[in-house]
Amino acid sequence: MSEAILMKSNIYNPDYDVQVNALNNGVFADPFAFLGVHSFDDKQLELRAYIPGVKGVCYESTKHRFPYQRYQNSDLFTLLLNKKYFDENYQLNISYPLSTEKQSDVYSFDSSLDLNAMYLFSEGTLEQAYKHLGAHWQTQKNQTGVRFTLWAPNAQSVSIIGDFNHWNDKRHILRKHPACGVWEIFIPQVNAGQSYKFNIVSQEGEKLEKADPFSFSMQQPSDTASIIPQKEVLSGCHKNKKQQIKLQRDRQLRNAIDKPISIYEVHAGSWKHDSEKLSQGLKGYLSYQQLAQQLVPYVKDLGFTHIQLMPICEFPFDGSWGYQPVGMYAPTSRFGSLADFQYLIDACHENNLGLLIDWVPGHFPSDPHGLAKFDGSHLYEHADKRQGFHPDWNTHIYNYGRAEIQSFLISNAMYWFDNFAIDGLRVDAVASMLYLDYSREAGEWIPNIHGGRENLEAIELLKQVNQRCYGNHPGIMMAAEESTAWPGVTQFVEHGGLGFGYKWNMGWMNDSLSYMSKDPIHRAHHHNEMTFSLVYAFSENYILPLSHDEVVHGKRSLINKMPGDDWQKFANLRAYYAFMWAHPGKKLLFMGGEFAQYNEWDHDNSLDWHLLEYAPHQGMHHLIKQLNKLYCANPALHQLDNKQEGFKWIDGGNACQSIFSFIRFAKNADDHIVIISNMTPNTYNNFRVGVPSQTSYELLINTDNILFSGSDFSHLTQFETQQIPWQGYDNSIYLDIPPLATLYLKRAN
Incomplete structure (x- = not known):
């Protein structure tokens, strides 16, 4: 052994003392320069290992075993080894007080960083x-x-x-x-x-x-x-070439602007609970696999085309609903593993349902294990609170001007498409990203380099995210929750836009819910709240959202926003849903709305599924199913959502009766649907409506039908056209108008 190895004596070495002190403090910028294998002279190598709390360390290869020597009663161990006995695959045989382990010397490996x-x-x-x-x-x-x-x-x-x-x-x-x-x-x-x-x-x-x-x-x-x-x-997430081509083709067909898009928004933690878990004192979350087995067939049966999951990136606080994430690349473990999450996505695709994920690039929480003050500095966030802190949510705002943050967020958006083949991202709180003075008083924000309020770095980031995601994954949909009148949200970046595929129509949502919450006797004075959206309906590619935000924090559930007694509440909501499904724009409905849940949404509790035992709720559920069926089957209701030629008022000014009548057209103008909405409890016999065709019309849906728990005021299903000019048309029809109801009529074959 003496020829093979020379043991260093336990001699004081001031250089070693400095290194040992740094290692003891856990502060060492370049441990590979000191630990591991180093040349001592032409014939010998010096091996150093720092392992706290051990009795001894030995060098061990397939042929040799040599002990290290402890330096000065420290946790540093050293060995001088003749080069001819060195094996690069050596291991450290480490003696702990109660056990012995073999480990590789981590400081013997080269860097593999690209x-x-x-x-x-x-x-x-x-x-x-x-x-x-x-x-x-x-x-x-x-x-x-x-x-x-x-x-x-x-x-x-x-x-x-x-x-x-x-x-x-x-x-x-x-x-x-x-x-x-x-x-x-x-x-x-x-x-x-x-x-x-x-x-x-x-x-x-x-x-x-x-x-x-x-x-x-x-x-x-x-x-x-x-x-x-x-x-x-991630290998289980990647499909073979044939599967990839099919997924891309299906995705392009589902998400195109001229296709029907009806989205069911879901909070995975409260859609439905597992009673067995609850009985065990656990949280009743359904797993990703249970959601695949229960949620997917439920949504498909209702006729929705897409599921939108509220944020599923790992988040610490249930009460944030996922909107304060810390693990941007980690689907929350509340519902299972990464493989379980992929199982849910596969179930959606197998049933031709698109899957959208709520994505939160606008801010992050201050939890100590998260991104805030990450390396002791303001790394991910702006150092100046006027740019780096959100006063409404007590969260930090990304430093969008920092190149590494751009890579972090661009890569994160790409990650969900690259590995899971999802259909799209709904980008949260875009308005908070676009404006430097968002929710800030004078003096609480810093203007951009031009003196304006636009957040130029965030704008560029959003453009880059959209361009790269669409460029690498054709057929996806990027949807912006943008609540202002920012121009060109869904315009191509090359044409000066932000590059999103769709934008939530928050104006329509606020105006129409304001109108519907009023007593019908007062609606005549607010008629424009239902018609104003058509002034700008074709300026963007819109989604009409009735989202989770509208049924929390004292805003009341959709059914309880409606005025009147129970019968009128249900009639109002049925008429409103049918008006929405006929209005230009894709559709989004938050869970529970499909059966008119009475209570506000509570993230800690399941939806009130027992309500489906009662006829009015069954009727609402059936109505949503029929509306989706008609919406998907009739091109007139979806093909020209973003084109003026897809919509025409018959009478948008009938405020005194609160009746709205309009036509939706397909690309083939002969294919059209006439819509009449009566937003009062008054009924009308022999009500004349102008129509563009000489042929007769047939009823597609009447929300007052007994099948939906309506009053069944009118039983007419066929309407003969008369050559009586009316409302700018050469022809017209008579029909009976039910109370608080919407009717769809289509030209008879």
Whole structure:
């Protein structure tokens, strides 16, 4: 052994003392420069290992075993080894007080970081940053392990702590790449499912324990650690070429502007609860697999074309409904694993249902394990609260002008399309991103470089997200929740727009709900609230939203917004739904609205499914099903949603009777549907309506029908055209108008 190995004596070395002190404090910017394997002279290598809390360490290869020597009663162990005995696949045989383990020397592995990708990340153009940052399985020197990578440019030191190292912040200190501010380490002999965090030492010496911003999986709240993914975790999400072509073709057919799009908005945690889990004292969340088995067939049976999930990126606080995420790349573990989430998506696609995800790039919470003050500095957020803090939600705002944040958010949007083939993203709170003075008083915001209120960096980010997502994944839909009159939200970026595919029509929603909440006797004075939306209906590609925001915080449920007694409430809501389904624009309805839930939505409790035992609620449920059926089957109701030629008033000015009549046209103008909505409880016999065709008309739907629990005032289903000019048309028909009802008429074959 004496020829093969020379043991260093326990001699004091001031250079070692400095390094040991830094290691003891867990503050070391470049541990690979000191630990691991280093040349000593022409014939010998010096091996150093720092392992707190152990009795001893040995070098072990297939042929040799040599003990390290402890330095000065510290946790540093050193070994001088003749080069001819060195095996690059050596392991450390570590003696703990009660056990012995063999581990690879993590400081013997070279960096595998793609520096070209890091250049793009630092430039703000990396579209798949999630492939380079975070935790990824790799094989190095014939050993399988996980490479952990973190962007934390202002940290003094970064170590990883987890189940695999007893959460010791001095065991695995990462290597820093100064050019990009990224830290990295490769650790063999870890297991999928083990929890971990990054221990970050700030420039001020503060120690911060942070979850991995690029983690694919996190612990269930209230636990906050990230989880090492399964090997090839995303491989099950990737389809073969034939499957990819079919998914893209189906997606293009579902999401096109001339196709029917009827969206059922869902909060996965409260749509329905598992009674067995509740009986065990657990939260009653349905799993992703249970949602696939129960939600998907339910939505398909109702005739909706899409499901929209409220935010499913991991979030710590249930009461935020997901709108304060910390794990942007991790579907919440409340409902199962990443594979379970993919199971839900596959179930949607197998049933030709599109799946949209609510995406929150506008802000993030201040939870200590999250993105706020990530490396001790304002890394993800603006340092100035006038730009970096949201006063309404007490959350932080991304620094959209920082290149790495652009890569982070662009990659995150791409991640859901790249790996799960979802149909689209509904982008939350776009208005809060567009305006620097959003919800701020004078003096509480900073103008842009031109002195204006527009957030130029956020605008550019949204354009980049839309261009890159549409460019890489044709046929998707990007929908903006944008509540102002910002021009060109759905115009192409090349034409000066933001590049979204659709925009929520918040003006229509606010005006129409305001009108419907009024007693019918007063509606004549607010007639324009139902007609004004047609002034701008074709300026964007609109979605008409009756979302979760309208049935919480004292706003009352949709049925309880309606005036009158119970019968009138149901009649009002039925008439309103049919008016909405005929109005230009795609449709969105929040869960519970389809059967007229009385109570406001409560994220902690299931919908009131027992209401479906009662006829009025059954009738509403049946109406929604019929409206979706008619909407999808009749091109006139969806083909020209964004074109003026798809709509024409018959009489939009009949305020005294509160009756609205209009026509929806398909691309073939002979294919049209006449809509009449009576928004008072008055009835009218022999009511004349002008029509464009000489042929007779047949009734498609009457919301007053007994099938929907209506009064069944009129039983007429066929209407003969008379050559009597009326309301600008050469022909007209007589019909009986039921109370608080909407009728669809179509030219008879």
